[in-house]
Amino acid sequence: MGAPAPKDAASQLRFVTCGSVDDGKSTLIGRMLYDAKLLMEDQVEALVRDSRMHGTAGEDIDFALLVDGLEAEREQGITIDVAYRYFATARRRFIVADTPGHVQYTRNMVTGASTADAAVLMVDARKGLLEQTRRHAHIVSLLGIRHVVVAINKMDLVDFAQTRFDAIVSDFNEAAAGFGFASVQAIPVSARFGDNVTEASARTPWYGGPTLIGYLEVLDTDTAGADGPLRFPVQWVNRPNADFRGYAGTLAGGSLRAGDEVVVAASGKRANVARIVTMDGDLEAAVCGDAVTLVLDREIDISRGDMLSAAGHRPVVADQFAAHLVWMGEDDLLPSRSYLLKTGRRTLAATITDIKHRIDVNTRQKLAAKSLALNELAVCNVSTAEPIAFDPYDENRQTGSFILIDRFTNATVAAGMIDFPLRRASNIHWQALSIDAGKRAEQKRQTPVVIWFTGLSGAGKSTIADIVEKRLFALGAHTYTLDGDNVRHGLNRDLGFTDADRVENIRRVAEVAKLMADAGLIVMVSFISPFRSERRMAREMLPDGAFIEVHVATPLEVAEARDPKGLYRKARAGELANFTGIDSPYEPPENPELVLDTVAHDPQALAGQIVAYLRQRGVLEG
């Protein structure tokens, strides 16, 4: 017979399963689906076919193959990616995020756990508590999951011994001390044979607790933030005509009634909710998780990304905060590099200003770190381009979380959980000055620009920049040249040549160039600046059109043959590490304003090209 009919009152539970294929996690999920009669005949047929081809369960059906959906996973017999599975019992609908257990898939586990109400941690009864289980418990706790089931699996292989079960439970309770779980339920199971999964097992007479499904059916989880103050991130402004202006979004915390006063977190502007609009008619009230459209009783300035909040309980508004960060990018985190940060409905520039410490996900030890690699976890200070509204992650998982996006590859490179705002953020205010960039430039009769020379060491950047400056000077222009080598003697003498230091090197120079352009100068920057991301950051710091990227495109073999400072020889000899072009990458510009061919033309001619370009752009008057 089929699955019993869930009544329309059915609630939903989202849970994450953590464990590796060796623990039988996929087998357990397959078993739950099978027991819930959710495996269909054609799916079982496919499973039998696949079991013969790739299975590891001998003559038996290999349930793991049911959830390992990608070809690579079936071939390698491992779960790589998060898979979502769905099943129902008479009492509840379940959404299962099935996540891989090995340390190299931490990012996938974080993703699966981020939206879960509860976690099922798998432990192999033969092996007991491994480092891996401690890691899973740690991550689950970090992601704010408060309800944990420890499924002690493969009890059939330890003769359903109570002593074994008790020992593991005791180990787990010790390991999980300090994780802040509201409930921990350990259950002895055999996923392969179904003991204590749906039906209570006759082989564990010493166990009086619930079955796994029985427990998940009644587990009472409070939706994070539901009891807290109102949080309504504005997602989209709905203006079908001049008579209607509504703010569409999903309540990320608390609840709301028509007539309530709300306040825009960042601006402090207040209004009352006139209507809660839905297609089914206006609502009297809305609760956390509802997607609604609000109409306010007066016009105040609100756009996507603003957060409406309870008047008496506003979120934190700050541009610097401490956060836990899980690095998900293939490339390492570089402090000072500009990333895009998305939180709620807001996306803006942000940098990691400081890695306070890395945390070993297995041992929870704090370690010093200068950068972060894939699947590493750290506590960091984050600085955003503008103040944002947030809550500590502990208080609200939605308004306290963010992702980082690499500006160049567009990859999602980090998941973050905000701990608390940093005090200094709120105390430094922009000073409004009466003489502005325009007035300074006007006085000098020129348009301030930054001419950014990028290219390999020995490409001829400084030589050409020097000639350009001489010519501009002769024309009466006000100029300055920032040279890589020179700046490293002073402002940047604390920096080395690792990727992280190179990024910081460029960030500082870009900031200085920006100040000089603001002062009205034409600035020549002559830096190898090997990474596209930082050159883009410099471009985005400046007004439109003020950044002129000049690629001094000397091929490596030519630059190396010239070797004016003997550096290539040293690098080849292994005396100089992280040398661009040799053992450190150079990313050529994709759309530079100018490309200089130093093989075909001499530096004088190339400087002439730049001056001609500046005239054509109207940078120089007359």
Next chain:
Amino acid sequence: MSASRHLQRLEAESIDIMREVVASFARPAMLYSIGKDSAVMLHLARKAFHPAVPPFPLMHVDTTWKFRDMYAMRERAARESGMELIVHINQEGLARGIDPFTSGSALHTQVMKTEALRHALDTHRFDAVFGGARRDEEKSRAKERIFSLRTATHGWNPKAQRPEPWALYNTRLRAGESMRVFPLSNWTELDIWQYIRAEAIPVVGLYLAAERPVVWRDGQWLMVDDERFVLAPGEEVETRKVRFRTLGCYPLTAAVESDADTLDAVIEEMMLARTSERAGRLIDADEAGSMEKKKREGYF
């Protein structure tokens, strides 16, 4: 509405996804395939943007082999929603005489669906397209993101998917890339039907059992929907009480014998069902991973 908390949570999640797309992309569109999932998706879109009309067009990639009832529903849906309807047919495929009977299902699907879709997306330069796929349909779908990046040539790279923690969707695109967005990812077939009942959403009548002209072929009932159906030697048209669990091109979509002629009966029958709905799709019946392959090539 009278739906359960479970359905309310699914509904809110889908609405949230749709609003995020409209707020983040310049040229979104909704792939509308006329079936029950599309019907739910369209209904959710109307809810998401009410009182505005959903600010994107419906697009139907038409193989010209859909059931006649489906074409009628398509016109009705466009009329009632007030949305623009774009119908895209691969004219070059038609000219080549591609059809599901003589060309075979694989070639027909490749030319009239996958290639046609790619061509339609290129023509209209849509940067985000809603699809009604659900993760419970098929194994490779279970691992696909809600915001699923496609290359400039519409390919899917399952190994380079963006993580989506806390439903924080990364909507960034490079030139030429586009996003497929699946607002029904977390719905199951049962959810779809219970929601259709709770919200009284109009669906194509073929989902309900009725006496229909069918032919028994390769172990499945195919419906004779028009005069293009060519009988093989020995085949006879019979009248049977049948319905469809899934709707596609009529020569490629099998009917099941059923007495379920009301929504309640359909839901009850489904909860007793022992085969998955895609078993009625003749195009999936090759080796495991066939859906993943098609998706890598640009199929939805």
